Amino acid sequence: MSALRILARFVSTRTLRIRPILEIPARCKYTQHQGVKGIRNRKSFFEAQIQAGQQGEEDADLERTANSDLADMRFLDDRAYDEVAGGAMRITRDIASSQQVLILQPYVKWAAKRQNAPVDVRPEDQLAEATALIHSLPNWQVARALKVPLESLEKKTLFGSGKLVELKELVAELRQERHLTCLFVSKGTLSFAQKRFLEAEFRLPVMDRYSVVIQILRLHATSAEAKLQVAMAELPYIWAQAKDASVTQTRRQGYALTDLQKEILRTRERKLRAELDRVRRQRQLLRQKRKQQNYPIVAVVGYTNAGKTSLIKALTVEDALQPRNQLFATLDVTAHAGCLPCNLEVIYMDTVGFMSDLPTGLFECFVATLEDAMLADVIVHVQDLSHPCHAAQRSHVEATLRSLAFNVAGGDSTASQLPPIINVYNKCDLVSQEAQSSADPVHHISARAQTGLEPLLDDIEQQILTATGRRKLQMRVPSGGPEMAWLYKNAAVVETTADAENPERLMMHVVISQRTLDQFKRQFCR
Template identity: 45%
Template sequence: MHCLRKLVLIIRDSLPPSVFSTSPRISKLANIVCRLNHEFLPSDIEMAEETEQERTEYQELANYYLGTIAGAHRVFIIQPYIKWGPGKVKNTTPELQLAEAEALVKTLPRWAVVDKKCVPLLSLQRKKLVGSGGLNELKKRILTADYVTAVFISTNMLRLVQIAELQKEFALPVFDRYSIVIHIFRQHAKSPEAKLQVALAEIPYIWKKMIESNVDGKINLEESRKRLLQGRQGKLKKALQKVQERRTVVRQKRRFCGIPSVAIVGYTNCGKTSLIKALTGDLSLMPRNQLFATLDSTAHEGLLPSRMKIVYMDTIGFIQNVPEGLLAPFRVTFQDAIDADVIVHVVDVSHPDREAQVDHVRATLKSLLIEDRPVIEIANKCDLVEKGTIPEDTIAVSAKNATGVDLLRKKIEEELVRSTGQMHIRMRVASGSEVAAWLYKELTVTNAEPDSENPQYMYMDVFATELQMHKFKRFLKQ
């Protein structure tokens, strides 16, 4: 990887500056996008040295509290729900929650759902979670099912005592949503940055379980485990801080160059990557029909109807019913969305649980955003629903068929011009002059036509911010 990076730098430095200012393939925007997507190499974010013993001890600790997913599992899913009272969820149903739990399990390689059941409860705090009658019924159903090897309790985080009691009753490993999502993250984390964030996301779960337990009653053993976890957490946070600093620098450079950004956000598997592929025409993007297929925040260059250059930011998907600590390390990734000029909230309008998903994304965005940002809410997968079911004021899109994509680009442009203070200006400049070259290089030129009265001059329509106009004036004085 280092050799490749050096080769790219050597090639770049050997080319004349004019190549970068004139070639549409090697543009300033492409360079920034490249930095956003490839700046964080393993050497930049790897943890400080760990001994083999420390790695082995941590792996044993993680396996004990998170469980292991080696090989395959045949899973029985239990979807608990509160029947009434303040804990009752009102914007979805147990059946829809169970369907999402099943999708989570199927996301893991070689895992299969053998059977499933919704279980009504009055509280999620009981030691065995389920009463004796309901517990016996579940045990019988698991025994009669076709070879169950694990049980998934689809609630955000079980207490250690609950896991221990249920494992004792079922004689099977028990997983909650936090542990299942972590294992999915481990499977899908490919880049060093994603792996770093996943590694940090594991630790709050292990800490909570360690606090709840006094394993073996051996104080010295517990103290050594705490020191191990504290040391690892400190190294991970330090590495993540470096990533955050790098991303901040890249965002500042992008803003200095006057390149607007649009964050594509939404519930997991709503079609964000497919939408970016449709908006940019980038055939290298390979969307996957999986939960949490995207764990990295990646940048993709695009053009709006006016030929304005922008950057689309792909982001990790949101999901309900997981503790905040699970996604906290990914705030570095979310920061690209938080700082975007415009946010596009992608809604899977064909999903039966879309109401709960939309509520969750809206609430999460509200908690993340410090300042107001324009949010465009679109109905994706409109080809999968009947006509007339989407409100008239909502942009209906099919990323797969490219339906509504042109309308969305136009809407994004309108919001960007409004939010970034872009001005549309017509200028008369000498044809082939340094001024014309500067405008092409630094601003968004939407149209250029010769002056009918004097062909030595041309009219250029440009989009520019106030800062860019100041730069232009300084250039003219040189």
Template identity: 40%
Template sequence: MIRHFKLLNKIFNPRFKRSYCFKKDEDIHVQEFINRELKLAKTGHQVLVIQPYIKWGTKKDRLTSPEMKLAESESLINTLRDWKIVDSLKIGMTSYIKHTFFGPGNIDNIALKIKQDQRISAVFISTNILKPIQHKHLENYFKVPVYDRYLIVIQIFREHAVTREAKLQVALAEVPYIWSRIRGIQENYTERLGSEAGQIALSSKMLFDDKKDLLKEYEKKLKKMITKLKSHREHLRNSRKNKNLPVIAVVGYTNTGKTSLVKALTEDLEMLPKDCLFATLDVTVHGGILPSNLKVLYIDTIGFISDIPTKLIEPFVATLEDAMFADIIIHVTDVSHPNVDVQKSHVETTLKNLNVESSLLNSIINVGNKIDLVGNYHKDENCNYISCVKGTGIQELKIKIEEEIIKATGRQILKIRVRTGQKEYEWLRLHTAIMQVETDGDYSIVKVIATKSDLDVFKHLFIYKKSGK
């Protein structure tokens, strides 16, 4: 047992090259390690995408179509660098066979297609997660690596994780998969993950109990590290709260344009939105100014996606906590997407499951993005339609945000008469949002947006003291 914990210490040693998820810089050596452990060719994988679906019965998905599901599955592969789609199939089924997933006829047809097309180096079966025994049978039949949605999304997370926290969360997201594999009969699937957890599952010829103990220690260490980072986030959240700046969380299905919207609202030219799934894995905070000169903070969050195993997304729930503590939420949808209604419903359901306060849910600002990509679209009076690329509707949206922020935070709009350039005027300039200033001789009539606490302080400093109260 001692030698196994030596292995654990080696894994967590920052000098250990394989401990890529704890390194600050992702250099070429780390990339080589990832490619090797993921069994990636230098040019990536040439993939056959298979979209299974239930043809009829109670388990049939009636909210979307096999074509739409296949399109999203293909977009997952297209998000991966150097992975290419060779061919795609939709396979209708009455149920998922226990040991082989597909029936014998479909398995033979897929195996024949792979044999006839030498370009195919991997198969992606777009189902949440394959059981170990299913994985074993399919790879035996197909003679190429087989990936499920869990593994593919992990690949994407790995490519897009930039910060230390994101990398830790990806590592933690891999652990449940490793647990299922070390309990199963086909442990070598963990090697494809290329993770420290995978190394534990594969290390030497350890007994099951030894692997279980080692993985428990590894998981415990990850959670401890993430807890520290969570405490840091809470500190930053409290710091923002102390500064009394309104917070706006931007949420939505992956690749609907959340980052593009934050860029448009803040006019931050340094932000570089990407046209791909899960481009943002970290919560990022960006300052903006509303038409009234009220300063606000926009929080860009990780995107949502359907058909993702709960265990895979759980480590990232912490990144959505900022949305739960925001003053208002903006929900961005892509009106050009044929499945926009299903995506919108999925995000709304997820937010409810996160126990976001009903008052916050009821005040969500719905935003329909990418109107520049569609000619005619059904307009909902409760939705604000915009184009982040063209700038259409952005100014109107800012006004809407301002209205909702004032309501949500209890701020007031009022006029205060003060001596121009004196302490009262300077205090208002520093602590409130000045909308308008009118001069009246030696005085200024200042129209401001202020919180009740700001007004109480102002009265205490400049009214009560002078009056002797």
């Protein structure tokens, strides 16, 4: 007779819903010497490693090689390149220098002509986002912010002659009053010709969204990978500006690449690619290791500033995480250990936020880190419900996720499957009850006030169990036997109760994958 008897009995307790009971025959007694590693111990050990950004000694080595090989990063510090970049992007090395900025938010007057703007994003919302971008840079202040209605965004001079006169007056006034130092035209990219023309007219540096975002990314990039990615993200912009310059034949005006400068860019690109490839190989190894360790992965994604880091902090109670009211505060994909209600350990991946109206080239460099999100077991999509454009932000993130999945699948639309997505409306403490009603199956939470987290955790648990083929089971094992120790080590133990029918046995409520269950059977049920 098989030593393992599956009893067709279903028990329901607080957290466990339906699970068959496995009965294990009595074996030797548990002794202190055998040392059962409790989930708590295991968790704190594991957590300590993950919190340090590591998953064990080997992983630590991998992370170290990936992130702190400073010798290989020295090529980033290159004055000749800085000159070329400064010419194209109006970026100085000294990001921290204070700036007084005039923000101009151009928009097309007639809705029918606004082909690229999402329907429910109003110019005032775009202006608010532009202001938030400037506020994400320390010492950068907004001298004035205004919307500018235009008939087209493609005109070589951008503004018409009447508007130009008006703006020049304003610039002169702000120079006097606020010591204006630069203009931020909140458009994805300005062509080289537009920028040159406006700079000549206003006699101030002119920046577009791409170059402001690059400033923020440079400032927030701390890991080697993020620094490399930001450096890489600058190159397409510089090439594009140079191309514009040669087309408009403005070589005499000072910005066109010489052969030497082109060579500087190409060499830099080659080195960056080689370094990024190396870092990405390490990342792949880390990913494989995590898979082998069988930790379920929950990727937390969303628009920038939606509250991704705050949510992970609330779910993991991790002090090291620092949510900041800045755009693109998080630039690295980082892993954080958490525990589901069934005691199953999961890894939450914090990711780089999305933003609309940025040229695709800018985020292509961050795609590799977002690949981790595409390969997660479950995606949690955090949305800022208090934001006036939250619907448009949601569509933007969903569209980007779909195209990322397509890329990860190597352009094969049949294979590009996204993991299950849990939609979360965050910042509900800032909106009225009526605004929270939604027909969608969506969680309403506040990461800051820590409300709505329990049902969310239950949902994550449910989706993780389904996605990873884990089951909740009750197993009857000898009290203190090696089976008990084995289960504590290899499965998630929800709770252990005395068996009313047999004082020598314990009832263990566990969450276990089929593979681990098979291993258990091979070892103990012969």
